[in-house]
Amino acid sequence: MGERVGIEVSLAAAEAVKMANVDVVAAYPITPQTHIVEHLSELVANGELDAEFIPVESEHSAMSVCCGSSAVGARTFTCTSSQGLALMNEIVFIAPAMRLPIVMILANRSLSGPLSIWNDHTDVMSVRDSGWIQVFTENGQEAFDHVMFCFRVAESPSVSLPIMMNMDGFVLTHVIEPIEFWDQETVKQYLPDFEPVNRLHPDNPVTMGAFGMPGIFTEAKKAQDQALINSKAEILKAWKDMGDLVGRYYKPVETYHVEGAETVFLSMGSVGETISLAVDQLRAQGKPVGQVKLRLWRPFPFEEFREAVRGVKQMIVIDRAITYGGVGGPVANEIRSVLYLEENMPTITNFLCGLAGRDVTAEDYMAMFEKTEQMVKDRVRQEDYIIYGVRE
Amino acid sequence: MERFNVYASRLITKKEYFSPGHRACQGCAEALAVRLVAKALGQNVIVSSATGCMEIVSSPLPFTNWRVPWIHVAFENTSAVASGVEGGTKALIRKGKLPDKGTVFLGMGGDGATTDIGLQSLSGAFERGHNFLYVCYDNEAYMNTGIQRSSSTPFGAATTTSPAGKLKPGQITWKKNMGEIAVAHNIPYVATACSSYPFDLIQKVKKAARIHGPAYVHVLSVCPTGWRVPPNKAIWIGRLAVETGVFPLYEVENGKYRITVDVPELKPVLNYLKPQGRFRHLTPERVDQIQERVTREYNQLKAKTAL
C-alpha cells in the first residue's frame, strides 16, 4: 500500500492526477480551485509529470482545449469553479454529446451575484442536465481515490463520457487531512492506458461535430442519454475493483444509521460529515434518525436510492443551491420525483442552507430535525422550501 | 491572372481533400479558398473548424465533405480547440504513444469567428505559441446567419444589421485590420491572400504550414450572395479588391513586410465598389472617403516593406 500523509486535499488531488499520468492539463485559475492547478503546473515544471500544461486565457478556452486534446486521444484534465463553470457552460454541454472523456474537478463555489468565493452547490446544479457523469466526494481520501475512478470510468470504451468530480471549495479543497496514497503499481493495475473510441488522425480521417438537422437530432440525443444511463454498469464495476485493490468500497448511495430510521437526512458533499454528528446526537436522545448521502448524482441511482430509504417516513433534504420561484432546492425536486410513485412515499422537508459558505453546525441540523417534527405534527404541507437561518 | 505561367494549374495536386457535393452557394469563392488550402496542405493535417458557412455546408450529419480529420466544437473557440489538438498530439508524441508525422494543425474560421467572437481564443493561442496555422476566411459579414455585419465588414457596406437607411450609410466603422493584430502578437508568419490569386494563396499556406509556431493567413473570400454580385463574377471582384488596393496581398515573416502581388498603379476604388450591390447606396463623397483611406493605408503598407 502507499504511504499515508497529512496533506492539503487540493495538493492530494493534483498528486492523484499526476499518478494517473495525465497527458494534457488545461485550466484557468479561479478561487478555490487554484491550489490544484498550481500544484500541477509545479509538477510539470519539475519534470515530475510529463504533460502539456496549457495555461489558457479563459475557462471557455479551457474546456475547448480539453475537447481538442481528448479528440486526439490524450488523457485530459481540467478543473474550475462557479463563474468559470458558468463561462464554459456552452462547451460543457457539447463535450458529452461528442463523447469526449474529459475529467474535471469542480471545486464547488457559489455562482454570482453577489460575487462570492465561498462554497455551495449552485455551480454544479447549473449543469445538472449537461450530460456529464457527476459524483460527489466528502473528504480527502474520497477525493484522491475518485481521481483514479474518474479517469477509469470516463475513458472506458463502453462509456466514453466526460466526468465531473465535486469537491466542496475551501471546506474540502483547503483543509489538511490524512490521506493514504496509492502506489504507482496499484494505479497501473486499476487504470489502463487511454484508447479512444474515435481519434483525430490523418491515417483514419473522421469528422467530429457535424451539425444535426431536425430529422436526426432526436436520435442523437437518445443515443447520448442511453450512453449516460448505461455508464452505471462501469461505474459500479470501477468502485468494486477499487475496493478490491485498496480496501475502500464506495457506493452510489452511502448510508449511516438507516436501520430502523423513521427520519432520514439526505445530503451531498462535505456537509455529510457534520450531519453525521447531528445524527449521533439525536440517536443518543433516542430519536430514530438516520442519514443518506448521495455520491452518484448522474446517472441517478434510482434502485439504490429507493432501496436505501425504504420504510422511511420522513426525509429532510439538504440543498445547497436555490431555484428561484420554483418548488425548492434542486435536490429536493429530484428526490420528490424519484419517490413519487413509491408505496408509502415519505414526506419531505427541504432546507436550503450553507449558501456561499455560511457555516451550518450539528446544532443547526438538529434544529432542522425539530422543525420537521413540528411540521409533521401540525400537518403542514411540505412542498415548500425553507431558507435556513436567514436573518429577517 | 497572376503573373505566373498560365499552365501552372497543372502543378497543383489533382487530389481533392475537400469533396464535391458541398452545399455552398453557386460561385462561393470561400469554398474555393477552402479547396485550395486543402490542396496546399494535403492529407497530413488535422482541421479544427468554427461554426460558419464552411462548417455548415460541409458537415450535415451523417455526411461530411472532409477527407482529412476534422473537428467542429463551437463558434468562438477554434483556436482553443486547435491548441488542444496540437498540445494533445505533442504530449502523445513526446510520451511515445504516437509517432511524429509532422502533422499540420489547422484552425479555420470565418471573419465573425475570428475577428469578433473568436479574437480572445486566437490571441491566447498566438501568445502561447502553439505550432498551428490559422486561416481566416473573410467574407466580410456573418454570412451563414443571413449577412449580418462583423468587425470585418468594410466601411459603407450594407448588411442586415448595418443597413443603408435615411440616417446611416451602411457600416460606419472601418474594417478591423486582423493582419496587423496578428503581427502585433509577434508570430513568425502572417499573410493575406485571396482565392482570386490561387498560386499566391497556395504558396503562402504551404509556407505557413512549414513555420514552427503560430502562423496566420487572412483570405478575402468573395461572397456573391452577401456582396450582391453575380456568382460568375466572384473571382473577378476579388481581383479588383487587390488591384484597387482595398485588399493588398502581403506577407510578414518575423516582422519583415513584403507585398507579394505588386500593383504598381492602383485602380480607383470605384471600380471595385460599383459592381457590388452592398455598396450601391454610396454617395460620391463616401466613395472619396473610402478612396482616401485606401490610398493612405496602402502607402503605409508600402512604407513598411521598405523597413
Place this chain on the structure above:
Amino acid sequence: MAKSELELGWKDLEVGCVVSEPGNASQYRTGDWRSVRPVWDTEKCIQCGVCYIFCPDMAIKKTEDGYFEANLYYCKGCGICAQECITGCITMVEEEE
C-alpha cells in the same frame, strides 16, 4: 449508404455522432441546382486548366484528349469558369426543361 438522415435510427449513429466515412457527402447531387451549364469550344481551348483551378465545386474534369468538361453531377452552373477562361472558349447554355 443512407441517402438522407431520416433513414437512420439512434442505434445507427456512431459514438459521439462521428462520421467515419471520409467525403461521403459527395453522394449529394448539387448538379440539380443549376439552370445553366458550361460548354467548352475545344477549337479555342488551350488546355491551361484555369477553369479547373477556379471551380469552387471541384466540378471540372479533364477529358481523355486533355480538354476540360463539367462534371454535371456537381456543377452548380455558377459561370466562374466561363468568366475566367483565358481564351473565352466556355459558354454558359440554358438547361432544357
